[in-house]
């Protein structure tokens with residue numbers, strides 16, 4: 001990055017580090033990427049570094065990506081000013097000064113520039129002071145800045161909760177007034193902000209509570225307009241994708257699922273599809289919500305009673321299914337922790353621990369799904385039962401017996417039960433609960 005800045009300066013142009021990197025460096029963090037702003041036009045940038053080292057990632061906005069010695073991309077953007085805005089997109093013009101370029105940035109903390117060649121720091125809007133005080137403040141007139149680009153309302157909330165900053169009152173007021181206009185944002189943008197919030201913010205409840213209280217949820221995600229504090233607090237108890245050594249995108253999916261814990265699965269599916277979440281993520285959140293609303297709620301009540309029986313735990317696990325058990329357990333534990341933290345009558349910690357242990361044990365050693373049964377459709381065919389829908393019914397009845405008593409999961413034991421099950425089915429007697437359909 002320094003080499004890129006030096007090359008631009010040597011060619012007679014200014015090169016300034018701008019934006020998030022300076023902000024994060026001043027906050028004492030290690031920035032992930034360094035963006036440069038320069039007086040050179042995009043064409044000049046391309047000719048200085050050559051076609052081989054540059055990618056015109058957003059040339060109409062003045063952005064060229066330049067590869068450093070290690071092949072890492074750095075965004076180099078020409079100083080620009082906005083000539084026209086429409087609530088989301090701006091038409092930009094080059095030939096601007098650094099100060100004009102900083103003036104079009106959203107928040108003072110994002111409008112600080114550092115010039116490596118001279119070690120000059122440019123901070124025309126008091127961004128350093130706001131970093132010290134912990135304030136997110138719009139550059140210039142907050143109302144107007146939000147009108148130019150409605151995404152800024154969501155960005156302000158994200159930065160504030162990410163750094164534990166306050167939102168300056170005029171900026172907060174402008175966010176509130178922006179809420180009805182958030183329909184201007186594309187579904188992809190809203191998804192991106194939601195995901196970034198889950199990824200970057202340690203306690204997303206703080207951000208989402210502002211989304212809710214400012215009226216943003218009502219406009220963007222009506223199903224969550226009245227989302228309760230417990231649901232939001234549950235998300236806080238689930239780790240971020242990048243906590244620890246590696247990033248785990250699964251964690252973001254679990255946080256999104258936790259947000260929709262109280263929403264009926266059909267609705268979750270509709271909302272997330274609409275926000276352009278992937279099929280997998282949509283399905284994941286809907287499935288976990290459905291399981292929480294049935295099994296999770298039941299568990300919460302049962303945990304208040306006496307000790308739980310193994311058969312009960314196995315039946316719950318069977319309903320959750322192996323695919324979802326890991327995430328389900330994480331979410332349930334988060335939920336119960338959040339209940340305790342928010343002063344709600346939460347299940348006793350010792351009871352939760354014992355349930356958790358019991359679930360882990362069953363998961364490892366007990367038959368919980370049809371695939372775990374020691375009898376298959378082939379065995380039924382060999383036993384002379386004509387193939388048909390009755391097979392599924394028989395197998396589910398056997399699974400039910402095995403959930404009750406795992407030791408019964410032996411071919412001879414189970415096959416000996418088949419005639420009685422067939423007879424009961426013939427009489428129209430459902431033996432045990434009906435098979436739940438896999439989503």
Ligand code: ATP
Pocket residue numbers: 018019020021035104105106107110111149151152
């Ligand atoms: P992050 O660490 O999340 O990437 P960032 O500050 O780098 O934070 P980006 O979205 O990468 O955020 O944007 C880089 C810079 O571009 C910002 O710091 C800000 O100066 C400017 N910027 C980005 N989006 C907007 C916007 N919608 N309106 C005005 N300025 C913006």
Ligand code: MG
Pocket residue numbers: 020033
């Ligand atoms: Mg960035």
